[in-house]
Amino acid sequence: MSTTALTHAPTARSSTEATTPRRRRIANRRRFARHVLLTIVLVPAAALWLYPVLWMVSASLKTNTTIFSSMGLIPEAPEWENYTRAWWTANIGPYFWNTLLITAATIAIVVITTAMIGYVLGTFPFPGRRIVMVLMIATLFLPEGYTIIPIFDLIRSLGLSTSLAGIVLAESGGAHVMIILLFAGYFRQLPRELIEASRIDGAGFLRTFWTVMLPLAKPVLATAIIMTLMRVWNSFLIPLVLTLTRPDQRTLAVGVYAFQGENATDWTGMAAASTISMLPIIIAFLLLQRYFVEGIAGAIRG
Incomplete structure (x- = not known):
């Protein structure tokens, strides 16, 4: 093996080792960005899907006069007797x-x-x-x-x-x-x-x-x-x-x-x-x- 090859081999190896952590950091950043984007998209979609179910549970604890007065999910005074009546x-x-x-x-x-x-x-x-x-x-x-x-x-x-x-x-x-x-x-x-x-x-x-x-x-x-x-x-x-x-x-x-x-x-x-x-x-x-x-x-x- 020539002297030139022996001289450049450690340099090439050290360069590859230096770029590997950098590639990992870039891959981690991209993965994190995808997770953030998916969260931004899926959380509102999940909230829209769950709202009717949560509203139904909330409506079961209201009275017939207040059930449509607001679209809020927390009743002022829970009417547990609705379940007893049902x-x-x-x-x-x-x-x-x-x-x-x-x-x-x-x-x-x-x-x-x-x-x-x-x-x-x-x-x-x-x-x-x-x-x-x-x-x-x-x-x-x-x-x-x-x-x-x-x-x-x-x-x-x-x-x-x-x-x-x-x-x-x-x-x-x-x-x-x-x-x-x-x-x-x-x-x-x-x-x-x-x-x-x-x-x-x-x-x-x-x-x-x-x-x-x-x-x-x-x-x-x-x-x-x-x-x-x-x-x-x-x-x-x-x-x-x-x-x-x-x-x-x-x-x-x-x-x-x-x-x-x-x-x-x-x-x-x-x-x-x-x-x-x-x-x-x-x-x-x-x-x-x-x-x-x-x-x-x-x-x-x-």
């Missing part, structure tokens, strides 16, 4: 338990059926699979109001039109296409060797699904639970039609609608009942939000 006088308590029972039973049925359908569509190639998926996706464009008459006729022919079981069957009998596609995408990305190994061990279809594949799909299970909970808990049309002759079997969504009378509306009672009905969904989402994000991301990767 729970006992307006029968929101029984409606709450009806909704809880219907939602729990529907979630159990929907999760099991959609998981099995998604398992078959995601792991077993069979003739006509693409056609089946296209037909299922096409049902997304069918309005719910168009199917309420055949659903009611079917439930009545089964003798379940006057029971909570009829509402459970009507709510769980839909296509649930989005949940099926999530399960299919998630099962598709799992190694095929798991199914083959379970077959070698003598496990059949149901045992492989129940003991091997389903425990691996916990993120999608949480996603399915949240999506079904939100849909059934807020369902209005089917419970309204099936409980016209049985007011005692109404759900929360139908019960809240009862605060609107022909000549007047109990706005504070409606706000209190809406706040009560909103709490279970918020609690469930907070408990399962990590699995919800993982389930969506895993299904998309699949």
Whole structure:
């Protein structure tokens, strides 16, 4: 090696070492600037999204004469008796338990059926699979109001039109296409060797699904639970039609609608009942939000 190369090598190395901290500082500044920009944009957007919810909670603690007097969020004198009136006088308590029972039973049925359908569509190639998926996706464009008459006729022919079981069957009998596609995408990305190994061990279809594949799909299970909970808990049309002759079997969504009378509306009672009905969904989402994000991301990767 020449003397010139030996002379310039330490100089080049020291120059590179000097520029590395500078590049890191520039990268950190850019990252900080992006975070500040995102905060400036997202905080007002989050405030606009949360304001109606916070206003509803605030309205539940006001009187009917002061509810629209100002758009402030802090009531001068909280009226906690609005919740008592909504729970006992307006029968929101029984409606709450009806909704809880219907939602729990529907979630159990929907999760099991959609998981099995998604398992078959995601792991077993069979003739006509693409056609089946296209037909299922096409049902997304069918309005719910168009199917309420055949659903009611079917439930009545089964003798379940006057029971909570009829509402459970009507709510769980839909296509649930989005949940099926999530399960299919998630099962598709799992190694095929798991199914083959379970077959070698003598496990059949149901045992492989129940003991091997389903425990691996916990993120999608949480996603399915949240999506079904939100849909059934807020369902209005089917419970309204099936409980016209049985007011005692109404759900929360139908019960809240009862605060609107022909000549007047109990706005504070409606706000209190809406706040009560909103709490279970918020609690469930907070408990399962990590699995919800993982389930969506895993299904998309699949």
